[in-house]
Amino acid sequence: MSKRPLTVLLANPRGFCAGVERAIEIVERALQKYGAPVYVRHEIVHNRFVVESLEAKGAVFVEELDEVPEGVPVIFSAHGVPKEVPTEAERRELFYLDATCPLVSKVHREAERHVRVGHHILLIGHAGHPEVVGTMGQVPENAIQLVESAAEAEQITVADPENLAYITQTTLSVDDTAEIIAVLRRRFPQIHGPKKEDICYATTNRQEAVKSIAQNCDALLVVGAPNSSNSQRLVEVAEREGCKIAILVQRAEDLDWSQLAGVSTLGLTAGASAPEVLVEEVLEACRAHFDVTIQEVSGAVEDVIFKLPKELSDRAATA
Template sequence: MEKRRETPYVNTMTALTVHLATPRGFCAGVDRAIQIVERALELYGAPVFVRHEIVHNKHVVDRLKAMGAVFVKELDQCPPDRPVVFSAHGVPKSVPAEAQSRKMFYLDATCPLVSKVHVEAERQHSEGREILLIGHAGHPEVIGTMGQLPAGAVTLIETVEDAKAYQPQNPENVAFVTQTTLSVDDTADIVAALRERFPSIKVPHKEDICYATTNRQEAVKAVAGDCGLMLIIGSAKSSNSQRLVEVALKAGTPNAYLIDDASHVDWTWFDGVTSVGVSAGASAPENLISDLIDAIRARFDTEVIESSGVRETVTFKLPRVLTEA
């Protein structure tokens, strides 16, 4: 019998290069906030209540719900005899004050870098200066920062136009702070406009935009120009994730999209694309990146190139009540 000839395997999948931005995903503040909820569940049992989403990521929130966390909008939805955690974005002073008045046991998961902005705003206000906050209206971090001072003490500046239109009572007595998750370049434009109008304006002792936001934006810039498409994993609620999409577009990527996970990819985006960039916002877990890469590999002959970015070593301690229990 004639031996059957085997047909040689031919890979007909389209070749695609994936540029994986580094660093990406969880930052120290997000990691700390999640650990606070996990440790509280371990120590005190379920339910543990959390005011607002602990971080802006559905997958994180759903996992903690499955462990016994209950997410609420306000403290009046929490029983007084169960622990309550405040989200990583920070809260107005009225929130812990209410918790104390109700004799509630609460844990503050505010990112220490957000708390630094709170302290700076309070310090400048105590010295009699008019306070400007560069940020986005309605974001929980902005609400929390403005809530550190009396109503009307902080003016929100969202754009260069706002900076140019602002009229202080005393141009020589102005200070600004910023939301930690802003576009570095856009914020620089706003700060430049303020400095031009108010040369003596008091600036933060150290940059308010956090290291993780800055590093992730720089990592996206480093790969975006080589990519026909950029995918950012993160929530539409996440300010730092939204900024990564904007940064990618400004850096030269023709198309950039924010997606919750691989299931939200429209694969027609890949038509004609030979290289795609991938990153994730600071509240997106790494497994979502792995799932996206797997989904791409299933459809393309994929080469993954991980960029050499900043190595992040920052960690934040948990509240003492959790570590000493």
């Protein structure tokens, strides 16, 4: 019996960004240099496949520093940590490596700079996300307020509207964030913003790639984890662009094929913490059900590379 034809529009860019690649390489190089176990505070990136792959090599993932024994290296995740975490590591004389994405670190420095000059900070982001927890932990508690939506931006009260600044989580919806910023700028015309937007290049590029194919798809799959902010945003972007079926899927085995009944054109992308091997896995599963034709859709070319910590540079690693 012949298979039904399915055209897959493969979004570009997709999958790993430079910050994720750097974080994973930090764990892998630390295992090579120091031997197992190497402890990692929080998931290094939000993807179970990646975490389990590193666990198989000897990484041990914990939620808090008090779970890390003496005498072993510990790595802080790509999402960043509050200042109290490295302070506590130093108090305990733990050797630590910081895998915080440099673009998240940039937001941390912005927050510190605003506090130094007396600005009260409005942080646009999602409550409880590790990146938000880490950013809020860079400054005194009374120096920063979280804004999650345009509705909240309409209602928020501040003591001194003349000394106000905003920063943002790096993995937000570009369009939703623009709405929130527009409200803040209308309500607080003196508000200071970043010279260059805080939403990272990879988040922006992946959302633009989804926009370029969403209207031509009967359904769109985003390969990524439920706790991955940038992956969740890709689903929302597809829906906003008019794609009636937009689904977040962790692995091919999680696919509900009944949702793709009647679909002749399928969009496929991956969040910034999802490896390409999982995209290939989904494509193989599609081939088992359909006669698949793949169309690669061109998008922004990414050539960003972030340096590793000096302790893990080639010279240090071979010393």
